Amino acid sequence: MECQLVCTQCGRKYPTDELQLRCDECHEPLEVVYGVLKPEVGGQGSILRKFRAFYPFREVSDAMSLGEGGTPLIHSSVVGRQWGIDALYFKDETQNPTWSFKDRGTFCGIQHAISLGYKRIGTVSTGNMAASVAAYGARAGLETFILVSAGIPSEKIKPIAVYGPHLMEVEGHYHELYNESLRAGNRYGIYFINSDAPFRVEGSKTIAFEICEQMDFQVPDYVVIPVSAGGNLRGILKGFEEFKSAGLIDGIPELIAVQAEGCAPIAEAFEGGRERVERVRNPETIAHAIENPYPPSGNQVLRKLRQNGGLALTVSDEEILEAQGLLAQEGIFGQPAACAPLAAAKKLSSDGYLQPGDRIVLLITGSGLKVPSALDHLEIPVISTSIEGLMGSIGEVIGRR
Ligand SMILES: Cc1ncc(COP(=O)(O)O)c(C=O)c1O
Numbered sequence: 001m002e003c004q005l006v007c008t009q010c011g012r013k014y015p016t017d018e019l020q021l022r023c024d025e026c027h028e029p030l031e032v033v034y035g036v037l038k039p040e041v042g043g044q045g046s047i048l049r050k051f052r053a054f055y056p057f058r059e060v061s062d063a064m065s066l067g068e069g070g071t072p073l074i075h076s077s078v079v080g081r082q083w084g085i086d087a088l089y090f091k092d093e094t095q096n097p098t099w100s101f102k103d104r105g106t107f108c109g110i111q112h113a114i115s116l117g118y119k120r121i122g123t124v125s126t127g128n129m130a131a132s133v134a135a136y137g138a139r140a141g142l143e144t145f146i147l148v149s150a151g152i153p154s155e156k157i158k159p160i161a162v163y164g165p166h167l168m169e170v171e172g173h174y175h176e177l178y179n180e181s182l183r184a185g186n187r188y189g190i191y192f193i194n195s196d197a198p199f200r201v202e203g204s205k206t207i208a209f210e211i212c213e214q215m216d217f218q219v220p221d222y223v224v225i226p227v228s229a230g231g232n233l234r235g236i237l238k239g240f241e242e243f244k245s246a247g248l249i250d251g252i253p254e255l256i257a258v259q260a261e262g263c264a265p266i267a268e269a270f271e272g273g274r275e276r277v278e279r280v281r282n283p284e285t286i287a288h289a290i291e292n293p294y295p296p297s298g299n300q301v302l303r304k305l306r307q308n309g310g311l312a313l314t315v316s317d318e319e320i321l322e323a324q325g326l327l328a329q330e331g332i333f334g335q336p337a338a339c340a341p342l343a344a345a346k347k348l349s350s351d352g353y354l355q356p357g358d359r360i361v362l363l364i365t366g367s368g369l370k371v372p373s374a375l376d377h378l379e380i381p382v383i384s385t386s387i388e389g390l391m392g393s394i395g396e397v398i399g400r401r
């Protein structure tokens with residue numbers, strides 16, 4: 001499939017058969033642009049094989065797959081009824097191989113890295129993306145560099161270290177680390193699959209493709225997405241746009257970008273009518289996975305949201321934790337960042353923005369098991385008893401003796 005990398009801001013073009021992660025001219029992110037897309041989907045195998053008409057790969061190595069994607073779209077049975085919304089769904093990305101949506105983009109990025117002959121990959125992350133790249137790097141037998149900020153807790157490091165990457169703790173600002181990683185990648189031949197690398201964004205398209213399939217190609221009215229760097233939202237929107245241009249769907253849902261109050265560069269710029277994001281000085285939220293103070297795709301997310309008619313808004317940590325409890329009532333355990341969409345939907349449904357007849361998909365981006373400390377606030381109602389007392393205790397609970 002013919003394609004090019006095109007700068008999202010100035011339109012400068014680059015070939016896809018070389019590693020180019022941002023625009024040399026304006027330093028904005030690039031995206032893969034295809035010629036005519038054919039409405040072909042289906043078949044067995046990995047997500048890239050199934051949707052191969054929307055990718056440039058001549059060969060896809062399914063041996064690199066860990067079974068990413070193909071996650072369920074779960075109909076809300078509790079919250080939707082409470083709010084009077086019939087068609088409320090959760091796209092449950094916690095069911096990916098390393099328990100977050102990141103595996104889609106990592107799988108896609110690795111295919112591109114291998115097709116260009118790279119033997120080294122890397123990423124800059126402290127959480128989900130680090131674990132994902134480390135896991136897929138191990139599987140593919142590639143030398144893997146994971147750059148994290150100095151001082152991150154060992155609770156977060158160990159689930160990355162288990163896959164055996166080169167782990168580097170780096171002092172300094174996180175957004176500078178992103179840029180420095182690209183320079184190091186150029187010098188040492190390391191393909192950095194960072195948060196908004198063009199082929200990571202290509203991987204996120206499959207979320208949109210699956211939602212279309214799971215809803216019989218009748219697109220939802222809204223898709224609600226927690227946003228940090230902006231790569232995932234860009235990919236999801238691109239997926240809907242490409243299915244539309246291939247003639248598989250008629251419209252494109254409105255996207256709702258959700259950020260945490262304590263770190264909301266995109267939502268603040270959106271609300272202030274600004275075209276560019278400004279760096280947040282002292283980011284602070286329990287939703288660490290969406291705590292990027294200077295999102296590398298922030299400006300592009302702003303451009304796309306305006307075009308799409310979508311929205312960006314914030315939720316507080318308190319609302320996020322409340323949503324985590326609410327989501328658990330549906331049987332789904334999301335990490336704080338992943339619960340932000342439910343917190344936002346609650347706000348938007350109570351103020352009437354979301355209506356009873358709307359069809360809404362909330363993206364649950366990563367598993368709650370990744371951040372057990374987020375539950376420290378809970379008072380856990382445990383009943384202590386002895387074996388001899390057990391019968392009586394159960395009797396008491398169910399009100400029978
Ligand atoms: C659980 C979770 N949700 C949402 C996001 C935001 O995705 P993006 O950085 O592509 O905007 C991330 C990214 O790190 C994440 O780990």
Ligand SMILES: [Zn+2]
Pocket residue numbers: 007008009010011012023024025026027028
């Ligand atoms: Zn440019």
